[in-house]
Amino acid sequence: MKDEQLFSLIQLAKEKDQKAQTKLINVFWVDVFSFVMKKVHDENDTDEITVNVFSKVLSKLDLYDPHFQFKTWILTIAQNTIIDFWRRKSRENQDPTENLDEVKNHYAKSPEELMISDEEQKKIIKTIESLDGNYQDIIKLRFFEEKSIKEIAEELGISVANTKVRVMRAKKVLAELLKNNEFEDN
Numbered sequence: 001m002k003d004e005q006l007f008s009l010i011q012l013a014k015e016k017d018q019k020a021q022t023k024l025i026n027v028f029w030v031d032v033f034s035f036v037m038k039k040v041h042d043e044n045d046t047d048e049i050t051v052n053v054f055s056k057v058l059s060k061l062d063l064y065d066p067h068f069q070f071k072t073w074i075l076t077i078a079q080n081t082i083i084d085f086w087r088r089k090s091r092e093n094q095d096p097t098e099n100l101d102e103v104k105n106h107y108a109k110s111p112e113e114l115m116i117s118d119e120e121q122k123k124i125i126k127t128i129e130s131l132d133g134n135y136q137d138i139i140k141l142r143f144f145e146e147k148s149i150k151e152i153a154e155e156l157g158i159s160v161a162n163t164k165v166r167v168m169r170a171k172k173v174l175a176e177l178l179k180n181n182e183f184e185d186n
Contacts, residue, residue, distance in 0.1 A: 001027060006070060014061045025054050031071060032078050039082050049085055053078045092160045093150065127177050135170040142167050 001009075009027075012020030032053055037046045056077050064073055128139055141152045153163040 007066060010061065010064065010066075010070065013058065021058055024057075028071065028074050029054075032074060035075055035078050036082060040085070045085065049078070049081055053081050056081065124174075124178065128174065130177065131170070131173060134166070135173055138163075138166050138170040139174060142170075 006027075009020050009024055013024045029050070033046060033050045036049045036053070037043070040046050040049060053074070057074055060077070064070065128136060131139070137156070138152065141147045141155065142149075147155070149160055149163050149167065152167070153160045156163065158166075
């Protein structure tokens with residue numbers, strides 16, 4: 001495609017001409033898809049990222065400087081979108097309670113403390129049993145079966161982000177109930 005044709009296509013796409021936007025996407029789809037595939041190596045992720053790239057391209061067409069190659073501009077957006085993808089992916093795979101065992105071992109308890117802990121554990125289990133079924137499941141999977149966020153997400157058929165939120169909410173509700181029960185027992 002000649003530069004003049006490309007610039008007029010870009011101008012029409014800026015004016016929200018859907019045919020021009022579609023043609024612009026079609027012209028550069030293979031280039032962007034190939035570029036992303038080389039970096040990501042997964043067709044589903046590549047497809048999702050490529051769609052995301054063109055969504056950004058269309059929403060930011062006003063920012064395009066015609067003194068630069070349009071393909072370079074699009075591939076720069078693609079590169080930044082890939083970086084965002086990898087950052088999000090690494091956050092999803094992080095487990096916020098990874099080092100919990102080290103912390104637990106650091107505070108080893110005496111036999112007297114263990115006896116008190118046994119009573120506390122019974123109280124905690126009783127409190128957990130009073131929770132909503134969804135919270136019970138999350139707490140059981142996370143803290144008794146010690147499953148990762150990702151494993152829980154797969155088992156419950158929900159997203160990793162949703163799983164993190166549910167774990168956080170369950171912990172918050174449980175902590176509040178335990179706090180209230182502590183004052184009632186005294």
